[in-house]
Amino acid sequence: xxxxxxxxxxxxxxxxxxxxxxxxxxxxxxxxxxxxxxxxxxxxxxxxxxxxxxxxxxxxxxxxxxxxxxxxxxxxxxxxxxxxxxxxxxxxxxxxxxxxxxxxxxxxxxxxxxx
Amino acid sequence: xxxxxxxxxxxxxxxxxxxxxxxxxxxxxxxxxxxxxxxxxxxxxxxxxxxxxxxxxxxxxxxxxxxxxxxxxxxxxxxxxxxxxxxxxxxxxxxxxxxxxxxxxxxxxxxxxxx
DNA sequence: CTTGACCATAACGTATTTGTTATATAACAT
DNA sequence: ATGTTATATAACAAATACGTTATGGTCAAG
Numbered sequence: 001x002x003x004x005x006x007x008x009x010x011x012x013x014x015x016x017x018x019x020x021x022x023x024x025x026x027x028x029x030x031x032x033x034x035x036x037x038x039x040x041x042x043x044x045x046x047x048x049x050x051x052x053x054x055x056x057x058x059x060x061x062x063x064x065x066x067x068x069x070x071x072x073x074x075x076x077x078x079x080x081x082x083x084x085x086x087x088x089x090x091x092x093x094x095x096x097x098x099x100x101x102x103x104x105x106x107x108x109x110x111x112x113x114x115x
Numbered sequence: 116x117x118x119x120x121x122x123x124x125x126x127x128x129x130x131x132x133x134x135x136x137x138x139x140x141x142x143x144x145x146x147x148x149x150x151x152x153x154x155x156x157x158x159x160x161x162x163x164x165x166x167x168x169x170x171x172x173x174x175x176x177x178x179x180x181x182x183x184x185x186x187x188x189x190x191x192x193x194x195x196x197x198x199x200x201x202x203x204x205x206x207x208x209x210x211x212x213x214x215x216x217x218x219x220x221x222x223x224x225x226x227x228x229x230x
Numbered sequence: 231c232t233t234g235a236c237c238a239t240a241a242c243g244t245a246t247t248t249g250t251t252a253t254a255t256a257a258c259a260t
Numbered sequence: 261a262t263g264t265t266a267t268a269t270a271a272c273a274a275a276t277a278c279g280t281t282a283t284g285g286t287c288a289a290g
Contacts (some may be wrong), residue, residue, distance in 0.1 A: 005134040017128035018278085019120040022201070029208030034286055050238060055277095061205075069236050069287045077209045080202065084138070087195065087202075088178075093144030094192045113248060135250085150267060163249055165268060170247095184257045184266045 008060070009086055012079045015059035020044070021052050025061060025075065032074045124201055125209070127194045130174035132178050135159070140176060140190065147189045 015021055020110045024038055039049040053073060056062045060079030130136055139153055154164040168188060170176045175194030179186045 009137065010132055010134060013128050013132035017125055017132055019125060020278095022121075022124065025205060029204055036235085043209075045280065046237070047281085051278080054238090071237070075209055075212065080205050081208065083202070084206075087198070089144055090140060090190065090195050091199075094190055094195065098189065099290090100158065110259080129247095135248095151265090160250065161267075162251085162269080169268090186267070212240080 006082075006086075008082055011055075011059040012061065012083045015055050015061055015079070018055075020049075022058055024049075024052060028062065028073060028075050029032070031070045034070045034072055036070075036074060056109070088109065121197075121201075123197055126170075126174040127176065129175055129199045130170050130194070131198070133167070133170075136162075136171055139164075139167060139171065143177065143190050145187060147187045148222055149185045151185075153188060 001073060016025075020042065022044070027038060027041070035046070035050060035053065039046050042049065052089075053062065053064070057064060060076055062073050064073050064078045066072075068074075109115070131140075132177065135157065140155075141154070142148060142153060150161070150165060150168060153168070154161050156168070157164065168179070171194075172179060175191055177188050179188050179189045183188075
């Protein structure tokens with residue numbers, strides 16, 4: 001079984017793969033901000049930022065709250081949670097491999113593993 | 116200054132954004148495999164898998180070892196490490212916000228229910 | 231009601247990604 | 261040598277990503 005097709009994870013990792021979007025997230029770690037406030041540091045047009053925010057929202061990395069004519073953005077934990085849940089697969093495998101290195105001599109003594 | 120342009124992170128997150136590549140990584144958590152072994156479960160040609168592996172290698176998520184005519188692939192920790200280091204930024208911000216929310220609710224209600 | 235600020239969406243060009251087929255290279259077996 | 265297996269690379273087509281300009285909608289202020 002191939003397992004791995006998860007549109008949610010696709011969206012989250014793809015959202016994180018862009019430096020502008022990561023910079024936006026980094027900015028949001030300091031607190032909420034409106035779209036205009038988020039756009040200000042970049043040499044980019046406002047529509048471009050709007051689409052980046054849409055991608056981040058679709059990935060569950062931010063949420064938006066309307067207040068008058070402004071949209072306040074803040075970090076959301078759902079996107080990070082699913083990303084972290086998947087990465088745990090790699091983390092545990094890598095730490096297992098590391099443990100195996102500890103017992104390498106033992107493993108060599110007891111023969112080879114199943115293949 | 117905007118900070119956030121990191122080609123290494125771009126490569127790692129982009130590599131993780133593809134379901135085929137995540138499936139390859141998931142397979143490698145069970146141990147080393149050759150290119151052909153990795154390609155076998157997929158309805159995809161071998162050159163396509165070869166390029167996915169190149170992307171994963173460039174992102175520091177796998178390493179390859181030549182043995183005769185075969186290339187054995189295994190997980191590498193460097194890619195995951197840089198990814199995790201960056202995500203820690205989000206994690207700490209989200210937990211800070213969560214703490215603040217706790218304090219805020221406390222201050223507002225001084226003893227209402229906790230969801 | 232008109233104006234202006236804030237934000238979203240559509241239309242579009244270009245670069246990048248992802249697959250394909252065809253072919254090259256290197257090692258191994260006959 | 262010849263053929264076969266394992267893998268990489270080049271050339272190409274289709275889809276997607278990312279930016280732009282142009283424009284539309286909503287709210288707040290005068």
